[in-house]
Amino acid sequence: MSHSESIASRGGHRALLEVDGVVVRFGGVVAVNEARFDVEAGTVTGLIGPNGAGKTTCFNVISGLQRPTSGKVWFDGRNVSNTPVHRRSKMGMGRTFQRLEAFGSLTVRDNVRVAADIHSGALPLRRRSAGKVDIDALLERVGIAEYARERADSIPTGTARLLELARCLASQPKLLLLDEPSSGLDETETDDFGDLLRDLAAEGCAILMVEHDMDLVMGVCDTIHVLDFGSIIAQGDPAAIRNDPAVQKAYLGYSDEADEGHPVRENHAQSGGYPGDEYDTSTDLPPVEATMTLPAVGSGIGRGERR
Amino acid sequence: MGSFLAFTIFGLVTGSAYAIAASGLVLTYATTRVFNIAHGALGMVLSFVFWDFSVRQGMPTLLALVLVLGVVAPGIGLLIQRVVARGLGDAPVSVSLVVTVALLVLSIGAATTIWPNEARSISPFFPETSFEIFGGSYITAHQVLTVVLSLLVAVLLYGLLNRTRIGTAMRASVDNPELLKLFGGNPERVAGLAWAIGVSLAGLAGILLVSTVGLDYYALTLLVINAYAAAMLGRLKNLPLTFVGAMTLGLVTSYASGYLPTDGVLNQVRNVIPALFLFAVIVLMPQAQLRIGQVKGIVSAPLPSPLKAGGWGGATLLFVAMVVSVVSEANLLLVGIALTYAMVMLSLVLLTGYGGHVSLSQLTFAGVGALAYIKMGNTGLTGILIAGLVAALSGVLVALPSIRLTGLYLALSTLAFGVIMDKLVFNADIGFGSNGSLNAQRLTLLGTSIESTRVYVWLMAVFFVGMAWLLLLARRGRLGRMLIALRDSQAACGTLGLDARWFRIGLFAVSAGMAGVAGALYAGLRGTVGANDFLYFQSLILLLLAVVFGVTSMTGAALGGTGLMLLPVLQSSYPAVGGLLFVVIAVGAILLARNPNGLSIYLFSLGRLADRRLGDVVRQRLPELPVPGGSLAGARQHARSEHQANEDAERSLGSVGLADDEELLEEGTRVAQ
Ligand SMILES: Nc1ncnc2c1ncn2[C@@H]1O[C@H](COP(=O)(O)OP(=O)(O)OP(=O)(O)O)[C@@H](O)[C@H]1O
Numbered sequence: 007m008s009h010s011e012s013i014a015s016r017g018g019h020r021a022l023l024e025v026d027g028v029v030v031r032f033g034g035v036v037a038v039n040e041a042r043f044d045v046e047a048g049t050v051t052g053l054i055g056p057n058g059a060g061k062t063t064c065f066n067v068i069s070g071l072q073r074p075t076s077g078k079v080w081f082d083g084r085n086v087s088n089t090p091v092h093r094r095s096k097m098g099m100g101r102t103f104q105r106l107e108a109f110g111s112l113t114v115r116d117n118v119r120v121a122a123d124i125h126s127g128a129l130p131l132r133r134r135s136a137g138k139v140d141i142d143a144l145l146e147r148v149g150i151a152e153y154a155r156e157r158a159d160s161i162p163t164g165t166a167r168l169l170e171l172a173r174c175l176a177s178q179p180k181l182l183l184l185d186e187p188s189s190g191l192d193e194t195e196t197d198d199f200g201d202l203l204r205d206l207a208a209e210g211c212a213i214l215m216v217e218h219d220m221d222l223v224m225g226v227c228d229t230i231h232v233l234d235f236g237s238i239i240a241q242g243d244p245a246a247i248r249n250d251p252a253v254q255k256a257y258l259g260y261s262d263e264a265d266e267g268h269p270v271r272e273n274h275a276q277s278g279g280y281p282g283d284e285y286d287t288s289t290d291l292p293p294v295e296a297t298m299t300l301p302a303v304g305s306g307i308g309r310g311e312r313r
Numbered sequence: 314m315g316s317f318l319a320f321t322i323f324g325l326v327t328g329s330a331y332a333i334a335a336s337g338l339v340l341t342y343a344t345t346r347v348f349n350i351a352h353g354a355l356g357m358v359l360s361f362v363f364w365d366f367s368v369r370q371g372m373p374t375l376l377a378l379v380l381v382l383g384v385v386a387p388g389i390g391l392l393i394q395r396v397v398a399r400g401l402g403d404a405p406v407s408v409s410l411v412v413t414v415a416l417l418v419l420s421i422g423a424a425t426t427i428w429p430n431e432a433r434s435i436s437p438f439f440p441e442t443s444f445e446i447f448g449g450s451y452i453t454a455h456q457v458l459t460v461v462l463s464l465l466v467a468v469l470l471y472g473l474l475n476r477t478r479i480g481t482a483m484r485a486s487v488d489n490p491e492l493l494k495l496f497g498g499n500p501e502r503v504a505g506l507a508w509a510i511g512v513s514l515a516g517l518a519g520i521l522l523v524s525t526v527g528l529d530y531y532a533l534t535l536l537v538i539n540a541y542a543a544a545m546l547g548r549l550k551n552l553p554l555t556f557v558g559a560m561t562l563g564l565v566t567s568y569a570s571g572y573l574p575t576d577g578v579l580n581q582v583r584n585v586i587p588a589l590f591l592f593a594v595i596v597l598m599p600q601a602q603l604r605i606g607q608v609k610g611i612v613s614a615p616l617p618s619p620l621k622a623g624g625w626g627g628a629t630l631l632f633v634a635m636v637v638s639v640v641s642e643a644n645l646l647l648v649g650i651a652l653t654y655a656m657v658m659l660s661l662v663l664l665t666g667y668g669g670h671v672s673l674s675q676l677t678f679a680g681v682g683a684l685a686y687i688k689m690g691n692t693g694l695t696g697i698l699i700a701g702l703v704a705a706l707s708g709v710l711v712a713l714p715s716i717r718l719t720g721l722y723l724a725l726s727t728l729a730f731g732v733i734m735d736k737l738v739f740n741a742d743i744g745f746g747s748n749g750s751l752n753a754q755r756l757t758l759l760g761t762s763i764e765s766t767r768v769y770v771w772l773m774a775v776f777f778v779g780m781a782w783l784l785l786l787a788r789r790g791r792l793g794r795m796l797i798a799l800r801d802s803q804a805a806c807g808t809l810g811l812d813a814r815w816f817r818i819g820l821f822a823v824s825a826g827m828a829g830v831a832g833a834l835y836a837g838l839r840g841t842v843g844a845n846d847f848l849y850f851q852s853l854i855l856l857l858l859a860v861v862f863g864v865t866s867m868t869g870a871a872l873g874g875t876g877l878m879l880l881p882v883l884q885s886s887y888p889a890v891g892g893l894l895f896v897v898i899a900v901g902a903i904l905l906a907r908n909p910n911g912l913s914i915y916l917f918s919l920g921r922l923a924d925r926r927l928g929d930v931v932r933q934r935l936p937e938l939p940v941p942g943g944s945l946a947g948a949r950q951h952a953r954s955e956h957q958a959n960e961d962a963e964r965s966l967g968s969v970g971l972a973d974d975e976e977l978l979e980e981g982t983r984v985a986q
C-alpha cells in the first residue's frame with residue numbers, strides 16, 4: 007500500500023506523523039523493514055517489540071538522526087524525509103534518548119533553560135531570557151524540581167530521563183518521541199509518569215513511546231504498534247495486542263531462542279544502555295539474565311489473556 | 314606526449330607511496346577511532362632510524378629495512394597503544410587529537426635531539442637500475458619497487474581483513490566497536506595490531522619517499538596531510554577508496570609539478586596541492602549524521618563571578634604595570650610576546666575549552682590579523698578591529714568546507730590551512746614576501762601613536778584582560794550554556810532545534826578573530842614581522858601548552874602564554890636541550906590531555922588549601938571594604954544563587970572578593986562508559 011493509497015483509504019485524512027514504508031539497513035542487518043504506522047495528535051501510541059527489534063532506529067529515522075535506506079516520513083502533512091534534525095524540531099518534534107543525552111556539565115535547570123533558549127530562537131548574545139516558558143513550573147510538572155540545582159551527570163537515571171522529557175517539553179513540541187522513558191523509575195513514579203502522559207495527550211500533544219514496562223504501555227496507550235525484526239507485526243488497541251498470537255510468539259518465541267543466541271541482538275542490548283544505569287532492563291545484565299526480563303513482558307500479556 | 318606519460322608514471326609512483334601511508338592511517342583510525350596526526354612524524358622518525366642503521370652503522374639495506382619495519386616500528390606502535398592511546402578512542406575527539414599532536418611534537422623533539430641537524434641522505438633502492446618503457450621514458454627500480462610494495466600492502470591488508478579472524482574483528486570494529494567482543498576479539502590486541510601495522514606502514518612510506526622528499530624533520534611530518542587527504546575520499550574508513558584517493562592525489566601533484574608555471578603564485582601552488590586536494594574532497598563529501606551515544610567531554614569549568622573576574626583583571630593589570638615599569642627594554646618585548654600568546658590561548662579557551670573543537674592553526678589566524686593590520690595601514694582601534702574581522706573571515710573560510718562533517722574534519726582542515734597560508738600567502742608577495750618581513754606601525758590612541766613600549770605592553774595587557782572578561786561574561790550567559798550543551802551532546806541540541814553546523818562556524822570565526830586581534834597587536838609591538846612569526850608548528854606547540862596549563866581558564870591562558878614565550882628563550886640559552894623541551898611539553902600534554910583544566914586546577918586547589926589554612930586569619934586583619942552601589946554581600950548572594958554547585962569554593966570567597974582563585978564547578982570528571 008503506497009502512501010497516496012493509504013491517504014485515499016482514510017478519506018484524505020492525514021495523521022500528525024506517518025511512517026511510510028521505512029527501511030533501514032546496516033550492512034547486512036535490516037534494522038527496520040518496511041515499517042508503516044501513524045501517530046494521531048492527542049493520543050498516546052506505544053511502539054513495542056523485543057530487544058533489537060528496531061524501535062530506536064525507527065525513532066532516529068523519525069527525528070532525522072538516521073537517514074533511512076528507503077521510505078518516507080510525513081509530519082504535519084509534509085514530507086520531512088530530507089529535513090535536517092533541527093528543522094524537524096522547529097516543526098514541533100521532540101524526543102528523548104534511550105541512551106541518555108542530557109547535558110552532563112550543566113545543572114538540571116540549565117538543561118531546560120538551554121532548551122528554552124534554543125526554542126525561543128533569539129541570537130545567543132541577546133540577553134532576553136527564555137521567552138514564554140516557565141522553567142521552574144516545567145521542572146515541577148515533571149517532578150524533578152528538587153534536583154534543579156544539581157549537575158545533570160550526578161542525578162539518578164530515572165530522574166535524568168524525566169529531565170530529558172522536561173527539556174523536550176521546553177520546546178513545546180506537537181509530537182513527543184519517548185524512548186524507554188520509564189526505566190529507572192519506581193512504581194509510584196511510573197504511575198505519576200503515566201498520568202503526566204495522559205495529561206499531555208489531553209492537551210493535544212501526540213506521544214509515541216517505546217517502552218518495556220507492559221503495565222505502563224497497556225495502561226496509557228490508545229494504540230500500540232508491535233515491531234519484530236524491523237517489521238510491524240501487529241497494530242491495535244491494548245486489548246487486541248494482548249490477544250494477538252503473533253505478538254505472543256514474537257515475545258515468547260524470542261525468549262526461547264535467546265539462549266541459543268542472537269548475538270547481534272544481545273550485543274545491542276548491552277550497548278544500548280546508559281552507563282551507571284542500574285535499572286534499565288536492557289543494560290549490563292549478562293545475556294542469560296537479560297532474557298529474564300522477557301518473561302515479565304510475556305507475563306504481562308499472559309495476564310491480559312487471563313483477564 | 315612522452316613527458317605526459319612520464320608524469321603519469323611519476324604520479325602513480327608517488328600515489329603508491331601515499332597509498333601506503335594513507336592505508337596505515339585508515340587502519341589505525343578505523344579500528345581504534347584514534348586519528349593519528351603524528352602518522353607522518355612517526356614515518357619521519359623511522360626514516361631517520363633507517364638512515365641510522367643503514368648509513369651510519371653501515372648495516373646491509375635489507376637488514377636495516379627489516380629491522381626498522383619489522384621490529385622498531387611495530388614496537389613503537391605497540392608502545393603507543395599501550396602507554397598513550399589506551400582508551401583514547403572513547404574520549405572526545407579533541408582529546409585524542411591533542412594527544413596525537415603531542416606525539417607529533419614528541420617525534421620532532423626526539424628526532425632533533427637524537428639526530429641533530431646536518432646534511433643526511435638516503436639513496437634510493439637499487440640506485441643503478443632503471444627500465445626503459447615505451448616512448449623513451451625511464452622508470453627506476455626504486456619506483457617499480459614502490460608500486461609493487463603498495464600493491465603488496467593492498468593485497469596483504471585485504472587478506473588480513475577478509476581472511477583472518479583478527480581481521481574480521483578489525484572490520485567489525487569499524488562499524489560497531491561493540492561487535493568486536495562478539496567475534497572473540499580482544500579489543501586491546503586488535504588495537505595493538507592496528508597500531509603496529511599502522512606505524513610500520515608510516516615508516517615504509519617515509520623510507521620510500523625520503524629519496525625524493527629528503528631526510529627532513531618537517532617535510533616528512535607533513536606527509537600526514539597527503540595521507541589523510543587521500544583517506545578522506547573513503548571517509549577515513551574505506552581502504553579501496555583510500556587507494557583511489559592516493560593515486561588521484563599522486564597524479565594531480567605530478568601533473569601540477571609538470572605543467573604549472575615555475576614563477577609567480579602558481580609556482581607555490583604545487584607545494585600545497587595535497588592541502589588543496591583535501592579541501593576539495595571535504596567540500597564534495599556528503600552530510601555526516603549527528604552521532605548518538607557520543608561520549609561526553611570531561612566536565613569542569615572554573616568560573617569566577619563577574620565581580621571576582623573584575624578583581625582578578627584589575628590585579629593582573631596592576632601586576633603587569635609593575636612588571637613593565639621595572640624590566641629592561643629587551644625583557645619588555647618578552648612580556649609583550651607572552652601577552653600575545655596568552656591572547657591567542659584565550660581564543661583556544663573559547664574554541665577548545667568551552668566548545669570542544671580543536672584548531673591546529675591558531676597562530677596562522679594571528680598572522681592573518683597581523684597582515685591585515687599592516688596592509689590596511691589603519692593604526693587606530695578600528696584597524697585592530699578590522700584585522701580581527703579579517704581573521705574571523707578567514708576562520709569562516711576554513712570552517713565552511715567542513716560544515717557538513719564532524720569536528721575531526723574541521724581540525725584536519727586547519728592543519729592544511731596553516732600550510733596553505735604559510736606557503737601561498739605569508740611567504741608570497743601578497744604576504745610578508747618570500748623570507749621577508751614587513752614594517753608595522755604602533756597603535757594610535759586619541760591621535761597619538763604609542764611609542765613607549767612600556768605603555769604599549771600594558772595596553773596589550775588591557776586587551777588580554779578585556780578579552781578574558783568578555784569570555785567569562787559570555788560563558789555565564791546563554792551563549793555559554795549553549796556552547797557547553799553542544800559540547801556535551803550535539804544530537805540532543807539538534808533535536809532541540811539548534812543548527813550545530815552554523816553555531817560551530819560562528820564559534821570558529823570568533824576564535825580566529827580573537828587570534829587575529831592578538832596578531833595585529835603583536836605586529837605593532839615588534840615593528841617588523843614575517844612569516845616565521847606565525848609558523849604552523851608553533852601553533853601545535855601553542856595548543857599543547859594551552860592544554861598543559863589548562864584550556865578552560867584564563868589563568869591557564871596567561872600561564873601558557875608565558876610558557877610559550879619562555880620556550881625559545883630557554884632553547885637559545887641551552888641549545889643542547891632544545892629538542893628535549895618539545896619532548897617534555899609533549900609528555901605533559903599527553904599526561905594532562907584527558908583533563909582539560911590542566912595544571913591550573915592544581916593551582917586553584919592550592920589556592921583553596923591556602924585559604925582554608927590562612928584565609929580566616931587574613932580576613933580578620935582586613936577591613937571590610939565598602940562597595941559602591943549595593944552591598945558586597947548582595948553581590949555574593951547573587952553569585953551564590955547562580956552557582957550553588959560550588960558552595961565549597963563560594964565559602965572561600967573572601968571578604969574582599971579577591972581572596973581566592975577562580976571558583977570551580979564540580980570537578981568530578983565524567984567519562985561515559
Ligand atoms: N549504528 C548501527 N550500526 C549497525 N547496526 C545497528 C546500528 N544501530 C542499530 N543497529 C542494529 O539494528 C538493530 C535494531 O536496533 P535498535 O536499537 O533499533 O533496537 P531496539 O528495538 O531499540 O532495541 P532495544 O530494545 O534493545 O533498545 C539491532 O540489531 C542493532 O544491532
Ligand SMILES: [Mg+2]
Nearest residue numbers: 061062104278
Ligand atoms: Mg532501543
